[in-house]
Amino acid sequence: MTFQTSKAINLGILREKFPQFVPPFIVVCTEDFLSACEKKQYSGLKSVTEKIQFISELSISNKCKNIIEHLHKEKITPDNRIAIRTSAYGEDGNRLSFAGMYETFLDITVALESLENALLDSWLSLFSQRVLNYQGLHETTGKNHCEIILQRMVMPLYSGVLFSEPLKIDDSLLSIQQGNAAVVKGASASQFTMGQFSVNYPKQAQILKDVVQKLGLVHKQSRLDIEFGFTENEFFLFQVRPVTRIVSKEFNHSIWDKSNIGENYPGITLPLTYSFIRQAYSKVYPSFLKLIGIATDLREQSVLFDNMLGYIRGQVYYNLTNWYELIDLLPWQPHIRSFYDNMLQPVKPIPSTKLTKKSNWQNFRASIKLICLFLSPKGKIQKPFMKRLSQLTSEFKQSFGPGASVFELNKLFLTLSSQFFSVWGLTIVNDVRVMVFFGLYTRFVTAWCSNNTEMINQLAVAKNPASITLLHSLETTAQAINDDLPLAKLLRKATYDGAVHYIAEFPKHLSSRAIQCYLENYGVRFANELKLETVSMKTELKSFLKLMTSYIDKHWKITTDDPSDILYQIPRSIFSWSKKIVLNFFRVQTTKAITMREQFRLERARVFDMARSIFLQIGSVLKETDLLENERDIFYLTIEEINNSANFHNTPRSLKIIVEERRRLVESYEKESLPRRIDSYGILQDDNLVGYTQHSSSRRLEGLGTSSYVVEACEVIVMKELDVSVNVNGKVLVVPQTDPGWTVLFPLIKGIITEEGNTLSHASIIARELRIPCVAKIKRATELLKNGDKVTVNGITGEVIIL
Known part of the structure; x- marks a missing residue:
C-alpha cells in the first residue's frame, strides 16, 4: 500500500529501514469507509457542521470487521491493545507542522465498538475548532479525508523523544520517562544530551545514532523528531x-510554560492585569537580588527582568528561558536549578547549559546572606514587610x-506600586527558602525512605496559617447567621436580594457585623483574586451570601492537624537518630516557610x-468624560x-476603539x-505551538498524590470556574487548578482532583x-470525569478509579 x-x-x-524495531501497524484511509453513494453525498457538503454531522451518524462496522482481519494478518490480535493516530494531509510540512492538533487514542481494544468510535473520532478531529483556527490563521484549508494509523501498543520500561542534531549528534537532546505509552508525556521526563545518554544506555544510543544517520539522508533535513x-x-x-x-541560529529559542503561573492566572487575562504583573516582576526580582548581595550589573539584565512573562493569545506564560537565566544567577548551582524544577515542575525542564559566571566572593556573600535570612527569626523577613504594607494601606x-x-x-x-515593589523582594527570599528546604527535604526522604511519597505528602503548615484562619472565620460568621433566624431563613430560601436588604437595614445585628468583619479581613480572597478584572467579593455581597448558604447547615467543625505536632511521626526503627534529626530540621523549616508564604499571598x-x-475609579472618571463606554473597559487598556x-x-x-478591538480579540x-x-x-x-491531546479508554486515572x-465511592462535581452557589457538600471536587480564592469550598468537600499542580x-x-x-x-480530568460519577480517590498512590 x-x-x-x-x-x-x-x-x-x-x-523499511528498521523492521526489527517498529511495532506492527496498518494504515487505513477514511475515504475507504464510504460507499460510492456516500462519497458523492459527502463531497457535496459545504459547511463544517454538515460534515461533522455526516461523520457522526456514519456506521462503519462492516469496514471495521475488515480492519480487524487486516490487524490479525499483522499479528495484532484481540489480546493486544492498539494506539490510533490521525495522519492528516499537510501535516509536518516545511511551513506548518499542525503539531498536537489532531487526536491520539491509546489503549484501544481490538473490538468492533471501540474501534469504530476511535476511528470516527480521529476523522472528526480534522474539523476541531483548534484545527480550523490554525488553518484560518495561516490562510490554508484542510482536506475532507485523512489516513489513520493503527499500531500495536507495546510495554517499554522507558519512553522517549529525540531531537536530533545530525552535524553534532552528541549534542542531540533526549527526553526520557518511565512508562508504557508510545509517547512521552508529563512533567516527570528527564532531559539528556546524546552524549550523556550514551554513558548509561550505550546500545540504545547506538541504535538512535544509526537511525539519525540513515533517516537524515532520506529527509535531507538538519533535525528530526524521533519517538522511541x-x-x-x-x-x-x-x-x-x-x-x-x-x-536560523540568529533567532533565540524561547520556551513558554504555564506551570505555577497558571494557578494564579488561568485562562484569559485582560491587558491591564498583564501589564501590571509584568511591571511587578521587572521591579521585584532586581530588588530581591540586591537584597542578597548579587553584584551583577542589573542594568545589563534589564531585558531579562522585563521579559519574565509572556502574553500569548490572552494567556499568561512564564518565559522559562529567562527564568532559568535568573536561577543561574543564584549560588549553589546546579542544585538550585534542580530545586526549582522540583517546585515548579514545568512541562519539560530545560537541560543545564553554560551557567552564568560569578566570582567566588559573590557566591560566598550571597550564600551567607541567604542562609542568614533563611534561619533568621520569623520577624526578620515578615516584620519589615508587614510594617511597610501597613504604611501603604494607610x-x-x-x-x-x-x-x-x-x-x-x-x-x-504609581507611588504605591513603586513602594510596594521595593519591599516585595522579601517575599521572594521566602519563596527561595521554600524551594531550597523543600528540595533538600525531598532529596533526603527519597534517598533514605522507601515510603517517600507518603512522607513528602505529610508536609503541612505551621500554627494558624492564613488559609485556615479564614475558614474558622467563615464558621464563626455562619454561626452568627444561624443565630439570626430571619436572615438564616432568607438564605435557606435563596432570597438573596432580601438578605442584602435585611443586612443593610440592620447593620448592628451580630450577623451583619460578623459578615462585615469577614469581608473586611478576607473579602480580597476569591477566585482569580490576582486578576484586576475580577469582581471583588467585597463589592458582590450576594456571592458571599450564596457561599454562606452551604455553611449555615454544616453541623461539623473544621479540623486540622494538631499545630503542636507538625512533624510526621517517623518510626525510630527506620532511621538512625542522626537521620531523623536532619529530616525533622528540614521539615520544620519547610513548613515554616510554606506558612509564611500563605500569609504573604x-x-x-x-x-x-x-x-x-x-483603576475602577479611573475607569469611572474616563466614562464621565466620554473616553470610555463603561468603567470596566479600563481593564482592556x-x-x-x-x-x-x-x-x-x-x-x-x-481609547474606545482600542477597547473594542481588544474585546473582539478576547472573545x-x-x-x-x-x-x-x-x-x-x-x-x-502560532505554528510554534507544541503539544498533543490524548484519550484513554481506561477507567483508572493516574496523577500525583499530594495529600495522603x-x-x-464518592460522587464527583466538576467545576471549571469557581461558583459558590453550586452544592459541593460531601462530593469530590474536580477542577483545572485552584488559587487561594477556592479555599472556602474545601471544608465542604470530601476530596479534590486537579489537572495541574504539585505537592x-x-x-x-x-x-x-x-x-x-x-x-x-x-490531565483533562474535567473532561474525563462527569457530574455524578462515583470515584475512589487515593491521595497516596495518585490513583483515581471511576466506579
Missing part, C-alpha cells in the same frame, strides 16, 4: 518526523476617594485589591495607555485551548490541612 500523508509515510520509512521506547532487551521506534521550519485610605482626577489617581497608583491579594479600586491619558500624552487612537481567544508549553524561535508565531488520605500547590496544602485526599496532574 502506498501511503499519502507524511506521518504514515515516515512510519513506512521506519519500517525500550526495555533491557528490546528497542522500539514509534514515529519520526522532520522538525518543521529550520530556523496612605491609600487617606488619598483614595471620590472626586479625584485621573492624574491624581494615576499618581497614587493574602497580603498580596490586599495590594491587588487596592490597585483594582484605583494597559498601564502605559492609562498613564498617557492621565498626563495628556498624544494617543494615536481613541476569539476564549474559544481556544492553548498547550501548557510553547516553543518559539524569534518572534512568536483516601475516599471511596506545594494551593489545593495540596489545604487538602493536607483538612485531612482530605488530593490528586494533582490528572
